Amino acid sequence: MTAVYLAPVYLIVNICLMLQIYRWLRVCNTLFEKTWVRGIFFGIYIFLALSVLTAFLLPAGCLQRMMKLICNYWLGILLYMVLAVLMADIFYFACLHTAGDILQRYGNGTFQAMLGGVCAVFIFGVSAWGSYNARVIHVTPYEITVDKDGGKISSLNVVLVSDLHLGYSIGTCHMSRMAEKINEQNADLVVIAGDIFDNEYEALENPEELEEIFRSIRSKYGVYACYGNHDIEEKILAGFTFGEKGAKKSSARMDEFLERSGIRLLKDEAELIDGSFYLYGRPDVSRPGRGIVERKTADGLMRELSKDKPVLIMDHQPKELCELSAAGADVCLCGHTHDGQMFPANIVTGAMWENPYGYQKKGRMHTIVTSGVGVFGPNMRVGTIAEICPVKIHFQ
Numbered sequence: 328m329t330a331v332y333l334a335p336v337y338l339i340v341n342i343c344l345m346l347q348i349y350r351w352l353r354v355c356n357t358l359f360e361k362t363w364v365r366g367i368f369f370g371i372y373i374f375l376a377l378s379v380l381t382a383f384l385l386p387a388g389c390l391q392r393m394m395k396l397i398c399n400y401w402l403g404i405l406l407y408m409v410l411a412v413l414m415a416d417i418f419y420f421a422c423l424h425t426a427g428d429i430l431q432r433y434g435n436g437t438f439q440a441m442l443g444g445v446c447a448v449f450i451f452g453v454s455a456w457g458s459y460n461a462r463v464i465h466v467t468p469y470e471i472t473v474d475k476d477g478g479k480i481s482s483l484n485v486v487l488v489s490d491l492h493l494g495y496s497i498g499t500c501h502m503s504r505m506a507e508k509i510n511e512q513n514a515d516l517v518v519i520a521g522d523i524f525d526n527e528y529e530a531l532e533n534p535e536e537l538e539e540i541f542r543s544i545r546s547k548y549g550v551y552a553c554y555g556n557h558d559i560e561e562k563i564l565a566g567f568t569f570g571e572k573g574a575k576k577s578s579a580r581m582d583e584f585l586e587r588s589g590i591r592l593l594k595d596e597a598e599l600i601d602g603s604f605y606l607y608g609r610p611d612v613s614r615p616g617r618g619i620v621e622r623k624t625a626d627g628l629m630r631e632l633s634k635d636k637p638v639l640i641m642d643h644q645p646k647e648l649c650e651l652s653a654a655g656a657d658v659c660l661c662g663h664t665h666d667g668q669m670f671p672a673n674i675v676t677g678a679m680w681e682n683p684y685g686y687q688k689k690g691r692m693h694t695i696v697t698s699g700v701g702v703f704g705p706n707m708r709v710g711t712i713a714e715i716c717p718v719k720i721h722f723q
Contacts, residue, residue: 340409341405344409344412345369347412349368349369350439351442351446352368352443354439354443355443355444375397376401379402392530392532395530399702400458402704402705403706403707404454408450411449412446415442419438419442422438453709457705457709460707460712461707461708462713464504464713464715465715466511466512466716467697467712467714467716469686469695469716469719471658471693471721472722473658473693473720473723475635476635476636476722477722478602478604478636480603480604481722482719482722483515483719483720484512484513484717484720485516485517485518485639485660485718485719486717487660487697487715488520488700488716489643489662489697490520490522490663490699490700491519491523491699492525492701493523493524493530493531493701494525494527494530496701496702496706498537499532502537506544508715509715512715512717514545514717515546515547516546516547516548516549517549517550518550518639519552520641520660521611521641521643522555522557522699523585524581525557526557527562528578528584541588541589542589548600550589550591551606552590552641553593553594553641555662556614556643556644557703558581559577559578593606593641595623595628597628597631599636607632607641609622609628609641609643612643612646612647624650625647626654629655637720637722638657638658639720640658642660643661644663645659645661645681645694646681648682648694649681649689652691652692657693658692658720659689659693661694661697664683665698665699665702666698667710667711668709669705670709670710670711673711680696683696684697695718698712698713699713
């Protein structure tokens with residue numbers, strides 16, 4: 328319902344932007360005063376502004392996939408259009424009040440056209456960079472020491488990935504690059520900390536090829552995963568989900584996809600690996616998924632495990648970190664935040680999460696939050712990176 332309430336705001340913002348951009352274009356060239364040119368401009372803008380709703384209403388198929396891609400790029404461009412136009416208007420009115428006579432005398436229209444040109448370069452440049460940057464997968468390494476005996480394992484090379492968001496924006500090409508990066512790390516264990524899917528299983532363009540890519544990942548102890556808040560079958564409109572009331576459920580097809588891909592899904596359960604350490608996969612705190620009514624508490628899950636052995640936790644959202652630390656967990660590996668994904672969102676994530684990104688220590692427990700591999704919503708990353716995180720864990 329949030330999307331319904333925000334719809335008028337979205338429409339008002341787009342109407343204001345459309346009129347402002349047209350005013351700038353008309354100042355730049357009198358051609359935009361012609362009726363047919365004006366009609367083309369307004370038609371294109373309205374098409375882009377309504378692409379979000381069009382993609383939501385279209386039936387599954389090639390046309391819907393194309394519209395989803397268009398609207399995902401459009402949402403990112405729109406953010407920087409708003410920022411650019413807002414800053415340009417503030418600058419213009421400041422100049423108008425401090426040097427209004429000079430502007431009127433020597434070319435107010437020219438000054439407005441110059442501002443519009445600067446905005447256009449900024450919007451195009453940032454959007455193009457963000458689209459490219461989202462496709463570059465970085466390697467961000469960490470090294471930690473757990474003060475417990477690892478049995479026959481003195482050190483463990485864990486590769487953490489998260490937030491793949493397989494669907495309209497992320498497909499086989501991006502996953503191939505991810506698998507190549509992982510295989511370069513000589514991993515003992517690969518963990519996927521949730522949001523493998525992007526809410527709609529139908530959005531997977533080539534499931535068989537994706538399964539083959541996941542099976543190509545090399546790891547001594549295998550690939551494990553837990554579910555996140557987007558591993559749920561729900562329709563999405565501009566980042567807001569529309570689903571049935573009541574419990575949110577993952578799709579059986581998602582479970583089957585992971586099984587065919589050679590990925591072991593942990594649903595509020597632990598796996599004792601090589602008799603040396605535990606890996607525990609927690610269901611998502613807000614959408615626990617199919618077959619789970621309520622996830623176990625930090626104390627509840629730790630009571631099932633021997634605290635003499637190292638305990639590694641996969642938990643999609645970096646919540647309850649202090650509770651896990653107090654209960655005796657040693658390492659917590661998370662995702663979800665995307666590190667904000669796009670400026671300026673990455674500035675405010677610190678106020679929302681115990682650990683918004685990177686490494687923090689909570690008591691005796693090490694926490695690592697990755698910015699993720701994929702994207703959600705806008706098909707861009709600005710001020711953040713897509714990454715995999717090799718984590719070298721030493722036991723003593």
